[in-house]
Amino acid sequence: MATMEKAPDERAMLSAVATRDARMDGRFVYGVITTGIYCHPSCPSRPARPENLRFFTDAAAASAAGFRACRRCRADAPALSSRLHTIARFIQAEADEVLDLKTLASLAELSPARFQRAFKTEFGSSPLAFQQAFRAERFKTALREGSSVTAAGHGAGYGSPSRAHLHAKRSLGMMPSTFRSGGRGEHIHFAIRQTSLGLMIMAASSQGLCLVEFGDTEEALYQQLEASFPNAELLPSPQRAKPALEAWTLALEAHLRGWGPRPDLPLDLRGTAFQVSVWRFLLTIPCGETISYTALAAGIDRPSAVRAAATACAANKIAVLVPCHRVLRGDGQLGGYRWGLARKQALLHSEKAHS
Ligand SMILES: [Zn+2]
Structure with a gap:
């Protein structure tokens, strides 16, 4: 546990005010008796005479002594x-x-x-x-x-x-x-291939990968893509049409087999501001580690939104690359997974072994 930082002595505080030392901000505030205003040490306002200064541990103490906060340094x-x-x-x-x-x-x-x-x-x-x-x-x-x-x-x-x-x-x-009417006027390239976690579809817009999902049949995977982008032009590209997509599927498949790190591919995250903030946070969870839904909600600064954060995980459409599989229930249980708990388990197992 951290010990409380001791308040600096008066000489140190006088010198901090004289030099407007921003490193001392938060350690104390000073009031000026002639103006009745209190400031952070770094305040750019005109310096007062040292004999007119009074020192306080924090804003509350200065305010209790009748000083008003300086507007300039927002004390x-x-x-x-x-x-x-x-x-x-x-x-x-x-x-x-x-x-x-x-x-x-x-x-x-x-x-x-x-x-x-x-x-x-x-x-x-x-x-x-x-x-x-x-x-x-x-x-x-x-x-x-x-x-x-x-x-x-x-x-x-x-x-x-x-x-x-x-x-x-x-x-x-x-x-x-x-x-x-998602995706009107857009071209979405996609490829379907067999991976160690089953059949996978990978789709990319001009911005990056917009969908990576697992499924049982090619037909089912295509329908998932169509449901997400009902009005886009969907272009199958097993061939040379989109060489990057082919390279990306290979990189992801290599990762799934434990041959390489999670590939750093361009992502086109589409969702509400809240969903995107959840997905971006997921990207920061290191391989081999897991967090709880509660920690996830706290991580995006919305501690009371645990259920909404879990729903945003479930709405993730970029499997593996946006690692929603790294979020577990508070009691350590797997929780849910859009693509089945067996895949979640397999991914976590492989990441633990390779990290
Ligand atoms: Zn000030």
């Missing part, structure tokens, strides 16, 4: 920022409710105007826009998963289908029916 920023994040999580949890600015501001212990400004600085949007964006994201997920627009609208907390359409149009820049 109260860390505390404020963590309060704002708590409120952002509250807004997400209560996304279906009508939340008023006054209530939220009182939770943050700020005036409504100041809360609105601080929230916007922290998250880039007002609390209301933040709530709407979060609802829209859930709405998109529901659409992807195939709910009808009406059902998705209700699930996402919109009162009526017409309001759902309006919001979708505003937040997504297009109508839901357009959003559902």
